[in-house]
Amino acid sequence: MFIEILIVILIMAGFFVLHLEGKDRKQQQDRMIEFLEEQHHLISRLRHEMQESMEKMRKANADDSTVLTKEINEISRELLRLSDEIRGDSLMSKAIDMARSGSDVDGVVEATGITREEALALVAFHGPKRG
Numbered sequence: 200m201f202i203e204i205l206i207v208i209l210i211m212a213g214f215f216v217l218h219l220e221g222k223d224r225k226q227q228q229d230r231m232i233e234f235l236e237e238q239h240h241l242i243s244r245l246r247h248e249m250q251e252s253m254e255k256m257r258k259a260n261a262d263d264s265t266v267l268t269k270e271i272n273e274i275s276r277e278l279l280r281l282s283d284e285i286r287g288d289s290l291m292s293k294a295i296d297m298a299r300s301g302s303d304v305d306g307v308v309e310a311t312g313i314t315r316e317e318a319l320a321l322v323a324f325h326g327p328k329r330g
Contacts (some may be wrong), residue, residue, distance in 0.1 A: 294318060298325040
């Protein structure tokens, strides 16, 4: 009878240990689930923040792109204006040189593309002095 009581006590102790381990496992599972939920929440929050940040950067890039496009267009217009001005100065210099070398009004107009009135004035002012 002592052995039977001892066996029953050992069996009960075993069940008690299993019950405690089961409780520990349940607590471990609960802690693991809680940890995973926290990680999921953190990842979700970070993903949301990254999306917001990327949207802000996209808008900033679009704004920068618009500003750069306007500046490029403005620079292009200025370069075109300067080019026309230089070309005009170059043609005018050529017309003056032609007038000094004795070219007639029609020759200056044909060679440079300046107006007849401009060529008349240049030939009269810069042409050989007739005396």
